Amino acid sequence: xxxxxxxxxxxxxxxxxxxxxxxxxxxxxxxxxxxxxxxxxxxxxxxxxxxxxxxxxxxxxxxxxxxxxxxxxxxxxxxxxxxxxxxxxxxxxxxxxxxxxxxxxxxxxxxxxxxxxxxxxxxxxxxxxxxxxxxxxxxxxxxxxxxxxxxxxxxxxxxxxxxxxxxxxxxxxxxxxxxxxxxxxxxxxxxxxxxxxxxxxxxxxxxxxxxxxxxxxxxxxxxxxxxxxxxxxxxxxxxxxxxxxxxxxxxxxxxxxxx
Amino acid sequence: xxxxxxxxxxxxxxxxxxxxxxxxxxxxxxxxxxxxxxxxxxxxxxxxxxxxxxxxxxxxxxxxxxxxxxxxxxxxxxxxxxxxxxxxxxxxxxxxxxxxxx
Numbered sequence: 001x002x003x004x005x006x007x008x009x010x011x012x013x014x015x016x017x018x019x020x021x022x023x024x025x026x027x028x029x030x031x032x033x034x035x036x037x038x039x040x041x042x043x044x045x046x047x048x049x050x051x052x053x054x055x056x057x058x059x060x061x062x063x064x065x066x067x068x069x070x071x072x073x074x075x076x077x078x079x080x081x082x083x084x085x086x087x088x089x090x091x092x093x094x095x096x097x098x099x100x101x102x103x104x105x106x107x108x109x110x111x112x113x114x115x116x117x118x119x120x121x122x123x124x125x126x127x128x129x130x131x132x133x134x135x136x137x138x139x140x141x142x143x144x145x146x147x148x149x150x151x152x153x154x155x156x157x158x159x160x161x162x163x164x165x166x167x168x169x170x171x172x173x174x175x176x177x178x179x180x181x182x183x184x185x186x187x188x189x190x191x192x193x194x195x196x197x198x199x200x201x202x203x204x205x206x207x208x209x210x211x212x213x214x215x216x217x218x219x220x221x222x223x224x225x226x227x228x229x230x231x232x233x234x235x236x237x238x239x240x241x242x243x244x245x246x247x248x249x250x251x252x253x254x255x256x257x258x259x
Numbered sequence: 260x261x262x263x264x265x266x267x268x269x270x271x272x273x274x275x276x277x278x279x280x281x282x283x284x285x286x287x288x289x290x291x292x293x294x295x296x297x298x299x300x301x302x303x304x305x306x307x308x309x310x311x312x313x314x315x316x317x318x319x320x321x322x323x324x325x326x327x328x329x330x331x332x333x334x335x336x337x338x339x340x341x342x343x344x345x346x347x348x349x350x351x352x353x354x355x356x357x358x359x360x361x
Contacts, residue, residue: 023341030346044266051270054277056301061269063308068317071265078269081304082276084297089280098281107278163354166328169313170349173329176305177336179298188299189306196307200315208315209307216303220296227291230298234342 013117013126016237017133020113023235024055025141031058032149034168037159038066042150049146053139054111055234056175057082060209063168069206077206080213084231088115095119096128109135116233134237178232184225192216324356 028049035045040062048058057078064074089110092098095118098106114135121127156162180186192212199208260268313329314320331352335345 027343027346030343040262044262047266048270051267052273054273056305057269057273060304060308061266063312065262067311067315071260071262075265075269075272077304077308079272079276080300082273084301085273085277086280087294087297089277090285091280093281094285103281104278107281108274110277110280160357161354163324163328163350163352163357165312166325166331166353167346167350169309169325169328169353170332170335170346171342172305172309172312173332173349174336174342174345176302176309179302179305185302188302192303192306193310196310197314197320200311200320201318203318205315205317209304209311212303212307213300216299217296219303220299221292223295223299225295227294228298229295230301231294 011126011129013121013130014133016120017114017117017130018137020117020134020233020235020237021137021141024113024138025145027055028142028145029149029152030167030171031055031062031142032146032151033153033156033159034059034066034149034164034171035062035146036150036153037164037168038062040065042147042154045150046143046147049143052078053108053142054082054085055142056112059168059171059175063172064206064209066165066168067205069209070204073204073206073210077209077213080210084112085110087231088112091115092118092131095124096131106131106135109139111135111138112231112233113138113235113237117237120237130237175234178234178236179230181232182225182229184223185229188216188219191219324353324360327356328353 031049032045035048036042048061052058052061060077060081061074064077089107092106092110092115093103096106114131117134118127118131121130153159153164159165176189180189192215195212195215196208199211203211313325328349332345332349335348340348
């Protein structure tokens, strides 16, 4: 057994990782249903979960396609939304020191939730257990529930009749919400939403999202807020923590506090 | 290119982006500018996707049942419902409004 893969004992980090895996994996069902509603085939939707495996980018890809955007616009939105995973990879490299081929597998499961689960632990073995339990657990459940959602969505017929276009709106707001913990991210979110709405009539579908991304990048370049703003997990491990005291590197304020 | 090709290309890039964090020298990525832009991009894109999915219909803006879904989802999040609950609230409110107005 290589040193970067600690023995899996049932520890606090494993229990948090499993809770996160269940909570996050379950909402794969909404991705699956929305993927099919957006016009992807069942297999295309499943392929996104197996291969892309980063919720925000997957939702972005199908969100652009649902809005009538081109494949290239969907690609652009997914690529830009995935950039934060490079930052997570860098943090995990420093924290977990994965050796050899472990980093090539670890990279695929380096997402908001696995990073946050690891970062919530203090002991290095616990950080590794948390990362792998959350990462692999979410990977398995996210793919199972994506497949279930895609098959159900396919059987449901007209997605509008079931309000699935409303579900997509709710999903994006739900992904955005945990990141709005201070005044500045709220201001940024409002500006980018306005830019999008004002650009829609003048640009092909999908392009307004790229325009908003440029505004957001410029905002990040010129402003001086806390460096890790926006890098919060959708499902926060701190909420699954029970008695164990965690230390969260993410976000600038306690996870319970919203607005 | 077909949609399948864009899916495979976007997935490959997503993996390489994750792997980049492990492979490139830390000093390339490890500066506050890079971390900060990754964060503001995430917020900006999600806000933009929310607005687009709520209000756009192709190249026009439309106020319809999706706005009800947006408001209902906001309330559900305010009440700290879990993600899946929020999505179901969004779907149900859009479906109900559409049914009521039909």
